[in-house]
Amino acid sequence: MTPMLTTLVAFLGACTLVAASPGPSTVLIIRQSLHSRRSGFLTVLGNETGVFVWGVVAAFGLTALLTASEPAYDVMRVVGAVVLVGFGVQTLRAARRTRKEPEDEAAPDGVRSGWASYRAGLLLNLANPKAAVFALSFLPQFVPDGAPHLPAMVGLAALWAVYEVGYYGLYVWFVGRMKSLLSRAGVRRRLEQVSGGVLLLLGVRMALDG
Template sequence: MPTHVPVFIATTLLLAMLPGASAALMIRQVLEGGQRTLQGTLAGNATGFVLWSTAAAAGLSAVLLASPTAYTALRIAGGIVLMYLGVKTLRTTLNTTVSTAPADEGEHRTGFASGYITGLSTNLGNPKAGVFAISVLPQFVTAKGPVFLSTVALGVVWALVSASWYMLLTWAVSRGRDLVSKPTVLRGLSVTTGVVLLGLGAAVAAGV
């Protein structure tokens, strides 16, 4: 069974709190996607963590460490996904007028399924998550028990901790959106988010 669960929770929480692609993606969804899209993105991102932990338990993610080619291919694919989201955000923001209406009105443009695919692809396109799964997860599992199930269980904890943090983050951003009603400010936030996603994608693809 998993050991040192409190330490593991603290570790995954600190990782989730670090600025990165997932945080930028969640902020983008708050500003443009609507609640259903955001919920789907959270679910997709969480699913990615569970899949990475399952892959680690099965020994599949070890391929990322053993095969530079596989790691590079996944890294580039993940970078392309992030850059695409960044460009899409910038194009949408620069070509339309930012509305101060509640985010729920965006439901007509996107939805849960779209958000889920985006969250899942962003997570699975991050090879660092796979490396974390294969390198760190085993450190919290004892050999005295079902190792596979214990590793997957830690993956579920990892997903829940990360989802909890992103829910808090997006709630804060949503509150800020309600308080800051100037279209120019919202437009600036959207542009900043797009640039961050674009930059992160380029950095991931370049292996920085």
């Protein structure tokens, strides 16, 4: 196996471990997928746009400015916490509305606009300063020796984003396959309550994580 192929395999393996780690993006993608596959997949595309943006920012060395400035990092951390809490509250409100629906009434596909779903994934990722710091520490480890740093980093960021589209797409597909069960108002309400509570707690944790 050539050094380039070895590096690529190691990188994709690391990407799998990163994607498999539970986090706000995973919770939001599953939550959006409860409404429709379209909503879930567009949320994935928004999230991975954010991943690519942070990768490019790290490639140009701009993330280092964020980590070097404590006030700038704190501002982003507070903004990220507000975004997470906002998503959590929104999800809990949706769970309350679901309680008023007939038990056999399913959530109709296409209720949410494509832009709203894409924007939700993008906003959640871009509002998380930890995603920026992680990209800065993660990508350089896989730049091959002697390779031009900027093109290699941008290429790895693109590969990372595309790979995660496929990975999280499996989540969307699985939720879609379980639609007959998950579309029941009672089940959907419980899942909304759990995902809303998790997003709310993650937001509070980010706010307190100085």
